[in-house]
Amino acid sequence: MKTVDIAKELMKYETISPIEKPRVFQFLKGLLEKHGISAEVREIEGVYNLTAETGNRNSGDSICLNGHLDVVEPEGEWSVTRPFKPKIEDQKLYGRGATDMKGEAAALIKAFIELHEDEGFNGHCTLMLVGDEEIGGYRGTEPLVDEHYRKHEGFDYAIIGEPTDLNIQVGTRGVLWLNVLLEGEGVHASRAHIARINVMEELPKALNRLNNLELTFNNQGDLPDPSNEVTKIKSTETYNSVPGQVEIGMDMRILPSQNVDRITEDVEKALNDLDCGVKVEIEDDLGGAFQLEDEEFKQTAKKVLDELRQDEAEYITEGGASDGRFFSERGTPFIELGLNQESAHAENEYCSIKSLEKLEESFYRISKRLVG
Secondary structure: OOHHHHHHHHHHHEEEEOOOHHHHHHHHHHHHHOOOOOEEEEEEEEEEEEEEEEEEOOOOOOOEEEEEEOOOOOOOOOOOOOOOOOOOEOOOEEEEOOOOOHHHHHHHHHHHHHHHOOOOOOOOEEEEEEHHHHHHHOHHHHHHHHHHHOOOOOEEEEEEEEOOOOOOOOOEEEEEEEEEEEEOOEEEEHHHHHHHOOOOHHHHHHHHHHOOOOOOOOOOOOOOOOEEEEEEEEOOOOOEOOEEEEEEEEEEOOOOOOHHHHHHHHHHHHOOOOOOOEEEEEEEEEEEOOOOHHHHHHHHHHHHHHHHHOOOOEEEEOOOOOOOOOHOOOOOOEEOOOOOOOOOOOOOEEEEHHHHHHHHHHHHHHHHHOOO
């Protein structure tokens, strides 16, 4: 099968995150077995994943090709095709997952098969496709990487399929989600004046300060400065009550040098003179702050991309964390590499077929040059 044909087949499966049915992985297992590759479909706490290996573990370095088959819920008006009815039009493949990231997954699979069939490949490669990246990766990549490190010495390199416009992601900021709780006195809406502390009166002040929050940081690398955004507000669900508490959710993209305690202090300091109680709680510290220091890895990837693009690929550091964080936390250098970014999670999601072909060849050549 061509890379685009594999992508089309993958996109027919409604694999909204997390993947709790094995059908798409059973299809891939069958495909790999046709090429003489043994693959294992793994269920981890209700989420399905697939792993396969090729090459000689003892003969050289090892690399992991990692991607995810789960997708986000389709929303909005799809005009070219329906989300799970992939369609080719004007040399573009349309459908949910085309660029995030069943297109990349197809390229990873095809590159893995080529490495397996390459008699000159002397390294070791693991293919890891998971079912819950879009919701954190805690029942996919994280336990699979942990298991690999327990059984073996780990990986020397990892390539993560994620949309990058065929540029090379060499660094990411970490992700921190926190909740700011404004605490006052809940009363009936018709008697709001009797509340000693009305959090709804303090809410606009809190939002203004959080939207203009100044974080303490020292950025000496190539990553963008940290960012923070208010992303949700939750209070009582009734119309006739003044809430006693309002919860403000924040998304923060942070640097390797920052720590959670200092960030919490910065938030508390910004709100310390409000006329209500303030409490800061960590919802999830996803981590993921990373900067690639392996120059051989960077240069190898860039040389391959320059050859295939016929122009100069860029090193990029924007965007958020991926499952790559589970590799970097264990000392494995990684890059992210993939297709067009602009249509990820969007209506009429698509990828260029020509870019898909270049991506597959990129995965193959980078892997062969690094460990083969």
